[in-house]
Amino acid sequence: MGEPGRRPEHAVRYIDRTRELYSRQAPYRWVVNDRRTDPPPWAPITKPLSALRVSLIGSGGVHRDDQDPFHFRNDTSIREVPLETPAARLRVSHFGYDVRDAERDAGCVLPLRAVRELAREGVVGSVAGPALSFMGGIYSARRVRDELAPTLLDFVLRQKADLAYLVPA
């Protein structure tokens, strides 16, 4: 129950690498959910993709140029990014990854244009607007669970989405 499937051979072992890279700091406490005693919560998808209403949520720190940037750490705030926002008006504020390509093209981490086009083509039933964006560099799992996640869920429910589609950076 809850097995992920075989690990792709080429997948980078980030936990091992960051443990070595930050060996001089206190070990980072990764969230680990025991699949046997705490299996993944499962909500079935009951429609085909062509009938699904999808909410897009990105954690890459994308926002519009008229919105406040994210704080550099543990910021649990959300930005509502209209799906039609021109690329030139998108900005990125995130400390946890190399943002240079996302700054050139936010579609690398928040695929507004892609989901718009897929909805227009009928591949996806519809995409809820606005997209929801946050900065995923939040070290407190408690704050994610108690502050951020309920806010995102509330938005997604009000958008009457059938599926929350989460895109990390």
Next chain:
Amino acid sequence: MPTLCMTSAWDITRAVAPPRSVFVHHPLGHQTGAPGDAEGQRALVRAALEAGVAVERPGEIAPLPQRWPGDAGWEKRAYSAEHTPTGPDGKPMRG
């Protein structure tokens, strides 16, 4: 609420165990594709949604076949102690 997570960090996602995930072997910061590649981004997002909707086993991480179209050396450099410089505070520098 049904959820679908994308990931390029298979081991981290395995630890968290979300209900339904798709894995793309891309450098961090490029989950949905390369800059300026609108067609590639659309194809990747479509593949991710289609694969995600097809997941039947809770906790499954479905791998997508897409490979990073850029420099192949990224795998070796990603969070590598050997390739990451140290900043003035003694901590590894990001980026």
